[in-house]
Amino acid sequence: MMAVKSLVSMPVLNLETEKQRWNTIYKVLSEPKPDIKSTSRKAVWKKNKSVLWYHPASEKKFKTPLFLVYSLLNKAYILDISEEGSVVGNLTKMGYDVYLLDWGSPGLEDKDLTLDNYLIDYLEVAVKRALRHSGAKDISLVGYCIGGMLSAMLTSLTDLPIKNLVLAAVPIDYSNAIVPNKWVKALQNGTLNFDRFADAYEVIPSEFLYAIFMALQGFNIGPTINLVTRAHDQKYVDKWRNMDKWMKDAVTFSGAAFKQMMNELYKDNKLVKGEMEIGGQKVDLTKIKCSTLVITSTRDELVLESQSLPIMDLISSEDKTYQHVEAGHVSLCLTGQFAFAIDPWLSARSREVD
Amino acid sequence: MTENNPLNSIKQVSEMWEKGLNGLLFQTLDNNPLIQITKVGIEANSRYIEMLKRNRHLMASYMNLPTKNDVANAVKQTVQAEEKIDILEEQIWNLQDSFAQATEEQNKMLAEIIEYTKHLHFEWQKATQELTKLSEMQNEIETMKKLLQIKKEEPVLSGK
Known part of the structure; x- marks a missing residue:
């Protein structure tokens, strides 16, 4: 092994490691994006572009299955990004049967899909299907980001037996945002209005959403520096490549739902005020009575803690817990840490196998 | 990350720079003229897209070509068919559940009938046994009657 030791307090330079580092970087830059290997799964229900995946537990410990709902604005496979170390992978190892709703990426034919459609025609039906497929008496609903908001809305509207509700990095109060x-004020007073833009495009292009996410992160050289710093660590590089693929693999978004979000949430903040209507019914979060866990992360770069916190006062659940974990918005899912964050709470509230 | 990683210091410096630059960017962006420019940009872009769409439709209709909208409308029919199949499937579930419930209730009723028949059978057997006993008693009474009659017919000794 060749090594050059510094005279002052310079770190040791290992030529082998350096060779491996720059070789890996060259490969990452030149090779195609990696294939994502998901946890063992089966499609239970399909509708339009949406798929309900069933991931059976490695060794079933709980009768109450989990239903994961991810954001509409990103692809759901971040939760199942690798067989080892993903949120779904960890949860199945912990003994839960997991259902994951993949919303898919809307096409021009889906331009009129609103949040009402996503909630009633997709999410509620999918939960019904999961209940039927599992044969369980009740189910735990786990929502992330916008998926958390939809999960909370569904729980307040539906008669389905939702036993536990977990909401992570959930935006409920839109009076403030990361921008x-x-x-924020320009959005609220209508100076900035995206109605004409949404009508013109009909379906919001994935490039636009990707650009928004990039803009929200500002100067973001951290991931690149991390790659260069740890390029000799193959395990880290594999994870980094998966994350990189997911970040750039943006989705399209229905124009009608985009308009609804911009006007009813960002402009009028109707959800927190109890004025939002879904399918002609008022969304009243006080109707949530099941056990609820709300999680926020310390380094969340997309959803502020203050956007999630109001739900703790709005819901009527007697059993409600708030957890603030050390993670970022994406890293909480990417590292599979999310599974460890919810397991102690969930396992105590899920029916065990006899 | 190993302790001897020569890039550690670069990472630390980059983190500091990133934080600083983001703070600066945040402050710089927080101004109304930029919002106005964005607004104008969005409007201009929307108008441009609308014009493109109009021209695309015009060209397609002149050339008698199907547009993406036509394809989307055809796909909508498929989605509707999917929804109908889902509804049918749910109705079949309901029927299955109703059948299962009806069968369960039928089984319950049959079990009750069987129980009742068993009870009847038991009662019948009891009655038969009692009847047999009664017949025996009747026979015994008959025998006793006969014995009594014989006693009556016995000659009475009388002195002459």
Whole structure:
């Protein structure tokens, strides 16, 4: 092994490691994106572009299955990004049967899909299907980001037996956001309005959503520096490549739902005020009575803690827990840490196998 | 990350720079003229897309070509068919559940009938046994009657 030791307090330079590092970086830059290997799964129900995946537990310990709902604005496979270390992979190892709803990426034919459609025609039906497929008496609903908001809305509207509700990085209060104050105000007073834009495009292009996510992160050289720093660690590089693929694999979004989000949530903040209507019914979060866990993360770069916290006061659940974990918005899912964060709470509230 | 990683210091410096630059960017972006420019940009872009769409439709209709909208409308029919199949499937579930419930209730009723028949059978057997006993008693009474009659017919000794 060749090594050059510094005279002052310079770190040791290992030529073998350096060779491996720059070789890996060259490969990452030149090779195609990796294939994502998911946890063992079966499609239980399909509708339009949506698929309900069933991931059976490795060794079933709980009768109450989990239903994962991810954001509409990103692809759901971040939760199942690898067989080892993904959220779904960890949960199945812990003994839960997991159902994951993949919303799919809408096409022009889906331009009129609203949040009402996503909730009633997709999410509620999918939960019904999962209940039927599992044969369980009740189910735990786990929502992430916008998926958490939809899960909370569904729980307040439906008669389905939802035993536990977990909401992570969930935006409920839109009176503030991660963007500068003047921009929030411009959205609220209608100076910035995306109606014409949404009508013109009909379906919001994935490039636009990708650009928004990139803009929200500002200067984001951290991931690239991390790759260079740890390029000799193959396990880290594999994870990094998966994350990189997911970040750039943006989805399209229905124009009608985009308009509804911009006007009813960002502009009028109707959800937190109890004025939002879904399918002609008022969404009243006080109707949530099941056990609820709300999780926020310390380094969340997309959803502020103050956007999630109001739900703790709005719901009527007697059994409600708030957890603030050390993670970022994406890293909480990417590292599979999310599974460990919810397991102690969920296992105590799920029916065990006899 | 190993302790001897020569890039550790670069990472630390980059983190500091990133944080600083993001703070600066946040402050710089927080101004109304930029919002106005964005607004104008969005409007201009929307108008441009609308114009493109109009021209695309015009060209397609002149050339008698199907547009993406036509394809989307055809796909909508498929989605509707999917929804109908889902509804049918749910109705079949309901029927299955109703049948299962009806069969369960039928089984319950049959079990009750069987129980009742068993009870009847038991009662019948009891009655038969009692009847046999009664017949025996009747026979005994008959025998006793006969014996009594014989006693009556016995000659009475009388002195002459």
